[in-house]
Amino acid sequence: MPTAAHRHAQDLGRFVMASPSSFHAAAEGARRLAEAGFELLSETEEWPSAPGAYAVVRDGALIAWTVPDGARPTTPFRILGAHTDSPTFKLKPKPTTGRLGWLQAGVEVYGGPLLNSWLDRELRLAGRLVTHDGAQHLVATGPLARFPQLAIHLDRAVNDGLKLGKQQHMNPVWGLGDPSTTDLLALLAEQAGVDPAEVGGYDIVLADTQEPAVFGADGGFFASGRLDNLSSVHAGLAALLDQHANPVVERSAAESKPIAVLAAFDHEEVGSASRSGAAGPFLEDVLGRIGDGLGASATERRRAFAASWHLSADAGHAVHPNYSERHDPANHPLLNGGPLLKINANQRYATDGPGAALWARLCGEAEVPYQEFVSNNDVPCGSTIGPITATRLGIRTVDVGIPLLSMHSARELAGVQDPWRLSKAAERFFVG
Structure with a gap:
């Protein structure tokens, strides 16, 4: 019988096949959200101010969010950022x-x-x-x-x-x-x-065109195109839909849940500098309009941002058995060892001490393991949308993602367990 992780991987495969371009990924995400009761909005129209579940598409990017009952002008955001494009x-x-x-x-x-x-x-x-x-x-x-x-x-x-x-x-x-x-x-x-x-x-x-596949001993491997970074888009989408369908109440009546946001940007692979990329104004525009609907002043919006978190979810590197010298000697992430906490001293990833502590707590609450990734000092480190969003908005950011082999290949390799585990941790993140 398929496990929850296998069912998640199978649905990830369907999502990948429905998303051969960033525009298709945004459209497929919007379709799934609408099917679950999210209201699709147009940027040229007035937006509702009432609590509810909403989404908006800008070219190949998608932002979706849920405004809980009792939300106030200073209610913080919990933003999971990812990207829809691939090399x-x-x-x-x-x-x-x-x-x-x-x-x-x-x-x-x-x-x-x-x-x-x-x-x-x-x-x-x-x-x-x-x-x-x-x-x-x-x-x-x-x-x-x-x-x-x-x-x-x-x-x-x-x-x-x-x-x-x-x-x-x-x-x-x-x-x-x-x-x-x-x-x-x-x-x-x-x-x-x-x-x-x-x-x-x-x-x-x-x-x-090749279909994603589960294979390996005990069906532990998952091969597919565009896992960088549809694996994170799908995990965030699944977590947001689950949070919407099964709300968790863990607060007093005087304390609102955070506003959960999925921000799936385009153009990360070419620098994010576009109207639909993380370096553009899309997320700030949406968060501003959400704040406007709650009657937030400029100061109240800054207070909300100061209390907010951004989980930058993008695939990372598993240790390669044939090229172990390219990896840090002490940190060897494996497929199915859990999602990665990505760390870089030069801020190519935005994780800091408080962010690492948050990620440890989230994974503990979700009962999933996690691994740390740091680069070999002789191998230049890539980057993500994490530092971009942290710089643009001043929101504290943590960089995470599932481990892969063959990143940027036409067909990448993941573990079956890791995408599901990332989604479980994301659910806890959205709860706040």
Whole structure:
């Protein structure tokens, strides 16, 4: 019989397959929230001030929140931040290319994918088409494209070191024919049910078509594309939905529950500097409008922020058995050892002493183990949205996430237990 962790992993797999682009991830999250009774709001309309459950989508980003009964102008926020985008390839202008009888797609590298992991995979195109009237149309093909690797017979030294040129070698094939008489955008428009002549703009990326899979001894491994960082988006979404469906009352009548917020941003893999990224104004705009609905003054809003917490949830690194020298000698996180507390002295992660104590308490209350991650001093550390949100809003932030192998591969590897455990800790976080 499947365990709760296996059921969570199976639902994560469904979420990943429904979310081949950041726009699809935001739409799928909004669909699930609406199905659970959240009211979907438009940024151009007036928002309700009454307690309730709400969500708003901005491009490929989604923010959802619950305002509890008794919320006041100084009620603090509990924000789980994550991101909807993953390293991939994005269609360029004039994307229909090719030569020697092949149809190819002109793509630009998005973020930092492991290029070789994308070779010899059946890929789909997904994202949004925007027609001249401004309407946005989500589109996702079936298996359509592939980066074919050169046969070893034509490159006998390939196993001594594979070097891929991003411009020369990363041009996927998607058919046979003459690129001057064939239009990839027209194919996408037909898939979306719109007139190709009406398409004025697009944001289209590649995504792997292989279904997520549970495997390994005792079904302990979970392989999927886009675990960085749909694993965190899904965990936060599951926790928020559970908190909404099963509210926990642990306070006196005079003390309100916090306002639980899921903030799933776009563009983290390319720096977060966009209107829908963590460095943009989206979260501050939403929190400000929530405060306005509660009648908060500028001082009361600052008081609420000072009492708030942000859980920055993004995947981290498990120790690699074949490259252990790349890891810190004393900290070796394993798959299924529990979600990570991510620490960096140079503030590439925002965790500090109080944040570490909070995370320890949350995991204790949720009865889940956790592990600490810190980089080898000789290996530069990546970063997350954590320091960005802490800097923008002054809200104390803790960086966490599930451990992975093959991060930024087209197909990453997690433990089955860890996404579910992250969700359990997130539930305790939302309770406050």
